[in-house]
Amino acid sequence: MLETKKFTFAEVAIDPSLRLTDKTFHYRIPTRLKASIQLGTRVLVPFGRQRLEGYVVGYSSHPEVDRVKNILEVVDETPVLNEEAVRLARWMSDYYLYPIPVALQCLIPPGLRRQEKIVVTLKLSDEVGHKLKETLNILDPVSGRVLAFLTETGRVPLERLIKKFPSQNLQETLNSLRELGLIEIEKLYTDRLKKKFRRVVELNKEVVGLEQDLEELAVRSPKQKKVLQILLEQGPLLLNDLLDLAGTSYSTVKSLIDKGFIVLNKVRVEEDFLRINKASSVKPVELTDDQERALRSIQNALAQRSFSVFLLHGVTGSGKTEVYIRAVEQVLKLGKQAVVLVPEISLTPQMVERFVSRLGSCVAVLHSRLSLRERSNEWQRIHRGEAQVVIGARSAVFTPVSDLGLIIIDEEHESSYRQDVMPRYHARDVAIQRARYHGALVLLGSATPSLESYTKARLGRYALLCLPNRVENRPLPSVEIVDMRQELAAGNHSIFSRCLQGKMRQHLEQDRQILLFLNRRGFAHFMVCRECGFVNRCSRCAVSLTYHRVEGQLRCHYCGYQEPVPVTCPKCGSRYLRSFGIGTQRVEDEVKRLFPDRQVLRMDVDTTTRKGSHEEILTAFRQGKASILVGTQMIAKGLDFPEVSLVGVITADIALNTPDFRAHERTFQLLTQVAGRAGRGSFPGEVVIQTYDPANPSIVAASRQDYLAFYKQEIALRRSTNYPPFSRLARLVISGGEEEQVIEAAQRLALDMELQIIKKREEEKVPVGELLGPAPAPISKMKNRFRWHIMVKGPKLAIIRELLRDVLDGWKVERAGKNSIHISVELDPMEIL
DNA sequence: AGCACGCCGACT
């Protein structure tokens, strides 16, 4: 630990949310502030000619530059960032090769960034008053009116002035007035989160004999009577709730207020008032022997209070969640806190409900749909120690718990734990780092562990726990692989094989539910002209446009560009345009055609953009409002529909045919997960996988839910090709608006790297590895920027990182203008696009 | 953000 007292200078990261700079700066710590400054303390510093907030991220005993300024003030009494946060940021900066302030963005509490408010004040000295009279007649009319307004009000937020004087040159007017010394323009900082008030309606206590009044009201004003009745029965209510309950509008309430029957109060709402916590009413289920065994190992490790990593490998439906909950209960007993990470996609109300109903109000939930305020409230609850358990997606790994005992990462293999925009990080890496700091336990869970994690478990680096059976001895679903080439040969041109069609009919007759999975949204993959072969492509990205029939649009799935479906070929004018490949819209259409009397729901990015629509669809399906749910990845993972007895995979090949060494792994994981959705209730499940490659080992292994078979075959392949986990990868993406510049930069960079690799090998005897590329990236143009990439493959990530640090020093990485060259660094890249 | 520095077009 660093002892503040010894150091005279502090290294400060200027508030990273301002995105002003990626560098850190050094300031002298004035003696009077020495006692109150720690790592993480928010301080006010002079920066250029402005005063900005920043965070102390380090100390030094010597000034690092000639002219060091003083820290002006300490901002918070209790630091919003602690030492662990700063250390974690430093580690991320070191590990992922970006500056500390960039890393710090992950750790600054949401909603802390304050909002600038500009206030205009009239200067009211005698001298100015004199000047005013002098100049008033030579000023333009707008200035005159602004001044008159200011004389009335004295001090006005700029916003109000803009509303009052909506002329375009207001800014100019204000500037000239300032130059004349008539007004002052100040910047104030206020919390972005306004204090929240709720309007609460209650009966006026001074009114007596209300019952009689009710009778009178009933004649002319039934709505008003209703409102009063509700208030009589239920006591004070939120205005909105009251309006909902009474089925009326504010005018009714207003007349009752005017008549003096009721009063409207503004109440400052403490957020707990809005929280709904289901009391614990769920009976803990009995554990299977396997669960019991796994839990005991975890409990023993927790009692040790030292860092370790467990991998819980449990088949789908084996009751991993129950083990998680019990482990969390144990952590709470030890007086520590737990963080539970789940993929965003499975962070559904049902999932949360399960934790909340068992663990109660000590659970805080963080997911992407929370507003800034809601998110901030959850952070505060955790920060204050009111919540001991956090459930959330990737970014929840940073929640500021003070005494961390356990981090659970459910569906450990999910690629969504990797953030691939700056600041890049992998929640698993961060979790392990945090657990090390706290002497905590990391519990990775999956039915289909990543090859990396499973290998580490086999090597003894992680402790391996297995749940090989489903709970209540439910059988694994029976899976049938259908060869779609044979379907075609037999004259079946439908997107459904005869087998799948038959089974759908059968399961529908028994009133069961069906999931149909397809990894591509839209109606068709692309459109092609049958005369000249022209395919509509996105002009900003080097990909074909996907046909969305319902909207009548062609859309780019990378940048969101869309255009109407052309009637004739834009190239040759032919009217014979044909769509190729299938998407979820097409599946939905076909199902409706085949089973017109059945309800079908579709769930993909296109149907879930609206807030809450995701939950709406799932709830509707769970309640049995539809028999068939068609969807993409979204329906593949973590969902628990007890009534689903049949799962159909329309095409298993899409994930298989991506140009990526992880394609097989992803296919296996996806198919196993999808298949796992079937038969989670009391009746056995059936799965049909349609493919053009029925002998593919990954598909076969998935059909048997046989992870070990998959692992053995895939690990052999990785060994022979020297891909991870046998090596480590890093990837540089060079992009820019001018293709030649991009190519030139990529080649120069690659040459630098090549020379450095040789130098390290010859002079330092360090085996860095090999260079792959430079080459155009698989998506060679995205959002109007050309993309090339270079890969480094070597035995040790630390050495690769060292190489990149050496070479990239002198290149401007990440931060660059609109058209200039831009280099991004990805370590252990997942998807190589 | 704000400000300085610097390199090319239209002007007293």
Add this chain to the structure above:
DNA sequence: GTCGGCGTGCTC
């Protein structure tokens, strides 16, 4: 020859 455009870089 100078004034000023805004592209680029820096602020401890």
